[in-house]
Amino acid sequence: MKRFSWARYWSVVKKEVIQIRRDRPSLAIALAMPLMMLFLFGYAVNTDVNDIKTVVWDQSASPYSRELAANLENTRVFQVVAHVGGYAQIEAMLDDGSADVALVIPPDYARKRDRGEPAAVQMLIDGSDPNIARTALSNAQLIVQNRAVTLVQERMEKEGMGRFEPSIELDARVLFNPNMESIVFNIPGLIGLIMQNVTMILTAFSLVREKERGTMEQLIVTPIRPLELLLGKITPYVCIGFFSFCLVLLLGSWWFGVPVKGSVPLLIALSVLFLVTTLTLGIFISTVSRTQLQAMQIAFAFILPSVLLSGFMFPRETMPLVIQWLGGIVPLTYFLEILRGIFLKGVDLSALWQDTLGMAVFFLLFLTVAMLRFRKKIE
Known part of the structure; x- marks a missing residue:
């Protein structure tokens, strides 16, 4: 051989x-x-999702409602592209793709905030793209929850009950790719x-x-x-x-x-x-x-x-x-x-x-x- x-x-x-x-x-x-x-x-x-096109129907037209919309936009995950005046406009924009998310703030939002009562807001999400939908839903929930904790803390301090301390805290560190x-x-x-x-x-x-x-x-x-x-x-x-x-x-x-x-x-x-x-x-x-x-x-x-x-x-x-x-x-x-x-x-x-x-x-x-x-x- x-x-x-x-x-x-x-x-x-x-x-x-x-x-x-x-x-x-x-x-x-x-x-x-x-x-x-x-x-x-x-x-x-x-796969990073930023600037999700968002429309806002602000029926409250109050500083509180504008603050909520600003909180969403300041994350840079949401981008407010229009303010509308009804569900028909929201549906049309979600249908033609000019919006991915719609935030609906009810008329009594400011009044309930002043009284310390639970105030509900609605978010309509286009789920045809699951990645955008999951990102929008998770970030909106975090923003609302964080705002709710802040309000509870402010109310407790006004009533002299001391500072609100959460019973569980998460100390998270992202390794290798900190900014994800x-x-x-x-x-x-x-x-x-x-x-x-x-x-x-x-x-x-x-x-x-x-x-x-x-x-x-x-x-x-x-x-x-x-x-x-x-x-x-x-x-x-x-x-x-x-x-x-x-x-x-x-x-x-x-x-x-x-x-x-x-x-x-x-x-x-x-x-x-x-x-x-x-x-x-x-x-x-x-x-x-x-x-x-x-x-x-x-x-x-x-x-x-x-x-x-x-x-x-x-x-x-x-x-x-x-x-x-x-x-x-x-x-x-x-x-x-x-x-x-x-x-x-x-x-x-x-x-x-x-x-x-x-x-x-x-x-x-x-x-x-x-x-x-x-x-x-x-x-």
């Missing part, structure tokens, strides 16, 4: 580099697409998603391109072994992918202000492992495809489930157990844990060894299967 030859390996690498240099559109896509996708998704994928900004959570995930998509698509066409151009016959008559050919084809794309990774990493940290709290060398090392894993996956796709169209279809058929199952958009803990298992066969699942662990928590390899091992297993698995499927002969 022939041993691995570095000379044959480097010959494949040189051949692939020449081919990439001649295919300038693909090279431009490999370098420009990550930046474009980072800007696009970085601003588009945002979604962009801090999304940017590391976007880096992994972008690198997977770009590198996998590029290499998915590699062997298929050889078949369509008729150059596979030249490889068949050479003594190159499958491992030498596959690794030789992957190597140039590792360099391209690593350069693209450095670009999006710098852009994510500088432009979007998401610093790396952990070890940068560890992040780079594990990112290289992820790159070779996705590149090997692309090579595997090219071994099971007969045309570049088939390779593209298979690649995109893998991309969408990886977005949904990896935890990029939705928490995996809320998914059914079977779906969580399916997510476990997606390499991006492990890389997202690594990215967010190093970016946000600053953890080291002792906390990430399981995810690192998972990626290494997938790399060896994809490489082995691709080698077994590759045959140096024309079917």
